[in-house]
Amino acid sequence: DIQMTQSPSSLSASLGARVTITCRASQTISKFLNWYQQKPGRAPKLLIYAASSLQSGVPSRFSGNESGTDFTLTITSLQPEDFATYYCQQTYAAPSTFGPGTTVDIK
């Protein structure tokens, strides 16, 4: 299975801050990388697909980037509703696997 790692596992940030989360794949996965946001007690919500494509309805302060096997999710100007856990997912090879998550909380 392709292993996905995320860093950091958690971070504290202030409103308006710029936040970057990194996801690394254990092998090449091209652009087969998605990002989800999950709030406590809620289902995950798709933010970014194919590494850098913004899902319809998702604010433009979210963006994704790819460099080899490293992927980043950036949130510019953190808003109150952005405090959540973020997961990356690879769909390059079965079984699809998720990263362990990065929790963003209020500083």
Place this chain on the structure above:
Amino acid sequence: QVQLQESGPGLVKPSQTLSLSCTVSGASINSVAYSWTWIRQRPGEGLEWIGNIRYGTDYNPSLKSRVIISLDTSKNQFSLNLRSVTAADTAVYYCARGVTDYTTGWSWFDPWGQGTLVTVSS
């Protein structure tokens, strides 16, 4: 607007079969454009893909020997059956629609159901 809703028992005894259904509204599960997926999340842990169904089925090898996913087109539902459960199968189970861009092969899950907690305990 596509919506998915899981249903089924919240408590299952060890060694028995966990059975869940996912009712889809706003889309037909007969559509060849999508796959229908189950994912679970153990308490305090990350997400684990269980399997999906479209033309056929694909399962996570870690669960393949115990899992069956099926479609009920008359009810626009798909189902998960996981047999011989143990406490390790206690989790929130989500259903989701799998979307694939056939020109690139990229795929993702959207939307997801709200999830249902299944506890395995005697």
